[in-house]
Amino acid sequence: MRQPPHAINNVVRGQPLRLVHNNYAIHINTVACGARISAFRRATFVMISRVSEAEVVIVVPCYNEAKRLPVEQFREFLCHSPLHFVFVDDGSHDNTIEVLEKLRAGFQDRIAIIHQPANQGKAEAVRRGVAAALEQGAGYVGYWDADLATPLAAIPQFMSIFYDRPNLDMVFGSRVKLLGREVHRRAVRHYLGRVFATVVSSILRLPIYDTQCGAKIFRVRANTAELFAEPFQTRWVFDVEILARYIRQLGSADRAAQRIYEFPLDAWEDIAGSKVKPTDFLTAFRDVARIYWKYMRSA
Numbered sequence: 001m002r003q004p005p006h007a008i009n010n011v012v013r014g015q016p017l018r019l020v021h022n023n024y025a026i027h028i029n030t031v032a033c034g035a036r037i038s039a040f041r042r043a044t045f046v047m048i049s050r051v052s053e054a055e056v057v058i059v060v061p062c063y064n065e066a067k068r069l070p071v072e073q074f075r076e077f078l079c080h081s082p083l084h085f086v087f088v089d090d091g092s093h094d095n096t097i098e099v100l101e102k103l104r105a106g107f108q109d110r111i112a113i114i115h116q117p118a119n120q121g122k123a124e125a126v127r128r129g130v131a132a133a134l135e136q137g138a139g140y141v142g143y144w145d146a147d148l149a150t151p152l153a154a155i156p157q158f159m160s161i162f163y164d165r166p167n168l169d170m171v172f173g174s175r176v177k178l179l180g181r182e183v184h185r186r187a188v189r190h191y192l193g194r195v196f197a198t199v200v201s202s203i204l205r206l207p208i209y210d211t212q213c214g215a216k217i218f219r220v221r222a223n224t225a226e227l228f229a230e231p232f233q234t235r236w237v238f239d240v241e242i243l244a245r246y247i248r249q250l251g252s253a254d255r256a257a258q259r260i261y262e263f264p265l266d267a268w269e270d271i272a273g274s275k276v277k278p279t280d281f282l283t284a285f286r287d288v289a290r291i292y293w294k295y296m297r298s299a
Contacts, residue, residue, distance in 0.1 A: 033079035033106075056159065056217070057084045057138040059129030061122050065146045066094040068271065071103050077152040078107050084136070086112045086129040087146075091119035112136075121235030130228045134220065141224070142217030147271040150215035154265055158217045161261055169224075170246075172208075173215030174262040182267040189270065192281045199285065200240050203292045205253040209262055211239045223249055233294065234287035236280060244295035 089097045104111040126143045133141040150173050158171040177183040227245050232238035247256045
């Protein structure tokens, strides 16, 4: 007899818990989650995965995030979902690596940590993490900002879109401030971002609203690894370079547009301590010109 949704019976601390309802399954580590299990029924969301689906691996680049990494939010999410994470410590000078090791305790089979001795930038950290995820045989791979400006609750929303639309290769978060949504950005970043997005959209010939939101998931196809095979030309606007590579792969921006979905986020918060400064936008425009010259000039 199938267990009813969210039923928790015969919990043995130290044994993995598997809940099944119809064709869905949830796996919980009872050691790491401890008392959180009793609150499982009251969770505001439950990340469920189809038993037949391959693993979802999320890459989290980290640089001096010891005081900003919301450890408890990650642990809570891990207790309610079957996802795997790859954290990339990008040459941090604080004790980020120690914080990550503590987070990993109890989730050794779900969290991998890559330590880069020297800081190489977010682009290379993401590239290294994605390569590791693909080596694990991920069916879906994504990357997420360490400060959780985009809540982890958006991940199951992204995945539901993939399940409903098998033609999609990518689902990107989009920071659109609409009534009923909690999207909070500083005014200067919002307006600079709109100018930047307009320029990028024109250069790529792709009607994309938000290229720089740090919440993206890719369905792994035969050509996915190629998008991350070579080092990126830029440390920050590599998202634009991924799109340029993808457009070149498919042969046209129109084909790419049919396979990318922008999801208007329910919530996004401009977290204090961001590494991005307004002056970085000047560098970003220069990098976009380099991307155009390499990938789009002859398209």
